Amino acid sequence: xxxxxxxxxxxxxxxxLLFNHAFASASKLEGAAPDFxxxxxxxxNIRLSDHLGEVVMINFWASWCGPCRQxxxxxxxxxxxxxxxxFTLLGINVDEERENxxxxxxxxxxxxxILFDPDSELSRxxxxxxxxxxxxxxxxxQLRVLHKGYQPGFEDQYEADIKALIRx
Amino acid sequence: MxxxxxxxxxxxxLLQGCSIEPWVMPYERARLADPIMLMDPNPVSSSYLNHxxxxxxSARGAESGQGGGCGCN
Amino acid sequence: MVMGxxxxxxxxxxxxALIALLLACLPLTAAILPEDRFDALYHYYSGGGVDIxxxxxxxxxxxxxxxxMSTHYYVDTIxxxxxxxxxxxxxxxEERTEYGLNVDYLNGKSLLSMGYTTSSENDYVANTVNxxxxxxxxxxxxxxxxxxxxxxDTVTRSTDNVFEExxxxxxxxxxxxxxxxxxxTVALAFDLTSDEGFLNNPYRRYRYSTVVNxxxxxxxxxxxxxxxxxxxxxxxxxxxxxxxxxxIGLEVRQFSDTWxxxxxxxxxxxxxxxxxxxxxxxxxxxxxxxQASFYADLFNAPNAQNYMARDKELSTYSSQxxxxxxxxxxxxxxxxWIERGSVNLSWDYMxxxxxxxxxxxxxxxxxxxxxxxxxxxxxxxxQLYLSVWY
Numbered sequence: 113x114x115x116x117x118x119x120x121x122x123x124x125x126x127x128x129l130l131f132n133h134a135f136a137s138a139s140k141l142e143g144a145a146p147d148f149x150x151x152x153x154x155x156x157n158i159r160l161s162d163h164l165g166e167v168v169m170i171n172f173w174a175s176w177c178g179p180c181r182q183x184x185x186x187x188x189x190x191x192x193x194x195x196x197x198x199f200t201l202l203g204i205n206v207d208e209e210r211e212n213x214x215x216x217x218x219x220x221x222x223x224x225x226i227l228f229d230p231d232s233e234l235s236r237x238x239x240x241x242x243x244x245x246x247x248x249x250x251x252x253x254q255l256r257v258l259h260k261g262y263q264p265g266f267e268d269q270y271e272a273d274i275k276a277l278i279r280x
Numbered sequence: 281m282x283x284x285x286x287x288x289x290x291x292x293x294l295l296q297g298c299s300i301e302p303w304v305m306p307y308e309r310a311r312l313a314d315p316i317m318l319m320d321p322n323p324v325s326s327s328y329l330n331h332x333x334x335x336x337x338s339a340r341g342a343e344s345g346q347g348g349g350c351g352c353n
Numbered sequence: 354m355v356m357g358x359x360x361x362x363x364x365x366x367x368x369x370a371l372i373a374l375l376l377a378c379l380p381l382t383a384a385i386l387p388e389d390r391f392d393a394l395y396h397y398y399s400g401g402g403v404d405i406x407x408x409x410x411x412x413x414x415x416x417x418x419x420x421x422m423s424t425h426y427y428v429d430t431i432x433x434x435x436x437x438x439x440x441x442x443x444x445x446x447e448e449r450t451e452y453g454l455n456v457d458y459l460n461g462k463s464l465l466s467m468g469y470t471t472s473s474e475n476d477y478v479a480n481t482v483n484x485x486x487x488x489x490x491x492x493x494x495x496x497x498x499x500x501x502x503x504x505x506d507t508v509t510r511s512t513d514n515v516f517e518e519x520x521x522x523x524x525x526x527x528x529x530x531x532x533x534x535x536x537x538t539v540a541l542a543f544d545l546t547s548d549e550g551f552l553n554n555p556y557r558r559y560r561y562s563t564v565v566n567x568x569x570x571x572x573x574x575x576x577x578x579x580x581x582x583x584x585x586x587x588x589x590x591x592x593x594x595x596x597x598x599x600x601i602g603l604e605v606r607q608f609s610d611t612w613x614x615x616x617x618x619x620x621x622x623x624x625x626x627x628x629x630x631x632x633x634x635x636x637x638x639x640x641x642x643x644q645a646s647f648y649a650d651l652f653n654a655p656n657a658q659n660y661m662a663r664d665k666e667l668s669t670y671s672s673q674x675x676x677x678x679x680x681x682x683x684x685x686x687x688x689x690w691i692e693r694g695s696v697n698l699s700w701d702y703m704x705x706x707x708x709x710x711x712x713x714x715x716x717x718x719x720x721x722x723x724x725x726x727x728x729x730x731x732x733x734x735x736q737l738y739l740s741v742w743y
Contacts, residue, residue, distance in 0.1 A: 312535070316600045328394065336671070340546060
């Protein structure tokens with residue numbers, strides 16, 4: 113009786129581990145990127161379609177999201193490196209209160225545009241399923257790559273995607 | 281609530297797992313991410329208090345802060 | 354009743370395997386390892402003639418990409434003149450030391466944990482091994498966890514060198530944590546524990562009434578306990594975020610075991626943060642239980658039953674606890690290797706009122722045997738601790 117219980121417990125643990133597939137870090141997207149206009153940290157409205165002809169990385173983040181905070185300085189590095197080559201990064205903040213985002217930006221300053229989506233309208237439009245979410249749009253305004261979440265090492269994949277899309 | 285009913289609830293949740301969509305979107309989780317909403321924000325303190333109770337009460341188990349008990353007298 | 358509980362336990366094992374198979378078809382999202390942290394706590398308990406204090410340290414660090422390890426150290430320095438000690442022995446001092454090591458391994462959205470804890474004092478050594486698995490799904494809204502622990506204890510008696518007994522313990526735990534809405538989470542836990550061996554305190558005696566020279570008096574014999582005990586506990590905890598930045602929580606638990614003890618407790622708490630970095634928590638807890646079937650404050654004869662106990666922990670009683678905690682959180686600029694930290698001070702006040710355990714330490718001239726007032730005591734619990742995250 114006791115041995116059966118122990119064996120069953122081990123079986124349960126093993127089967128749960130075996131059924132865990134490797135976490136997919138990126139997936140391909142199709143279709144045109146839905147256009148949007150949002151208020152930005154610089155005070156002006158920023159529109160996605162104004163950036164046609166550039167490779168655009170759209171990053172959804174929030175002040176309360178740990179992996180987002182980890183990712184921000186790395187996104188800033190990517191922006192500074194590839195900005196001159198026709199790349200732009202739009203950081204979409206989903207905090208309900210703008211001041212939470214602004215206080216985080218004081219600690220982690222970035223130079224790429226920050227747009228505010230406090231009512232989550234854009235998050236719903238883009239069907240955001242994880243925090244953070246990073247989407248790459250090519251020069252023709254087509255959706256290309258989706259990254260859900262952030263784990264250390266993702267930034268290398270971002271860089272590879274950006275370089276590939278710039279070269280197209 | 282007895283154990284069988286608890287397990288039935290869990291299994292029903294799991295059976296729908298293949299098609300269910302989360303009803304709280306990831307960008308709506310600001311409040312849930314607030315430290316005051318943690319189930320066990322101070323594990324060292326809660327395991328100590330649980331130890332104080334367990335040493336003086338008959339009841340044990342199903343406490344909010346997890347961790348092995350010490351099985352003392 | 355024992356067979357019923359055992360059948361329940363086997364049923365639980367069957368369901369565990371089924372749950373694991375069903376977990377295969379769920380959508381994948383990432384889970385995360387517990388955060389790196391260091392906690393240093395000083396605890397102090399004083400009440401009922403007992404004073405216990407000591408440190409409790411925890412150190413956790415991510416050592417590899419999917420692996421986090423933690424170690425803990427805990428000491429109880431006890432000086433005891435409790436009601437049992439005063440009536441049956443003499444006050445003593447003792448120290449209990451506990452060490453533990455835990456490893457967490459993250460694989461996709463499963464968190465696998467393994468740990469070992471050892472606790473020793475001059476008359477009790479306890480060793481526990483535990484494993485557990487925790488799984489996130491439904492877009493991280495739900496978490497199911499399973500745990501198993503096995504313990505092996507050695508009980509001795511400092512008053513003689515001959516006495517030595519063993520205790521084997523097994524614990525199964527099932528947990529479910531669910532996000533219900535943007536503002537509310539709930540967690541359920543079910544625990545099944547089974548002990549076998551020498552389950553009572555080797556010093557404690559029961560008392561029985563006897564007539565000596567025509568006068569009613571009392572005498573004491575060592576307790577006799579059953580060799581097994583199986584218990585189940587079902588607990589629920591819910592947290593709700595209020596319309597302003599604060600949270601309230603409710604916790605309830607129901608317990609029953611094969612010794613006839615049924616217990617229930619509930620607790621409410623309120624957490625209030627301020628803009629200046631302070632966090633206050635207020636809590637109130639109530640506990641009540643009924644006695645074990647073989648408990649009596651006074652038996653009418655020696656060996657009146659197969660099993661006899663006079664442990665107040667097995668009597669009918671209720672207790673209330675009121676507590677507050679004040680915490681101050683800080684972000685560190687100068688010490689760059691620390692991300693943030695908090696300093697905390699908490700005070701809890703417990704009150705126990707026994708319904709059928711009498712205070713046998715009172716003057717026997719004033720109260721006849723079996724008519725002593727019921728016992729009750731209160732205790733203060735202070736915790737002062739520092740937590741840092743790095």
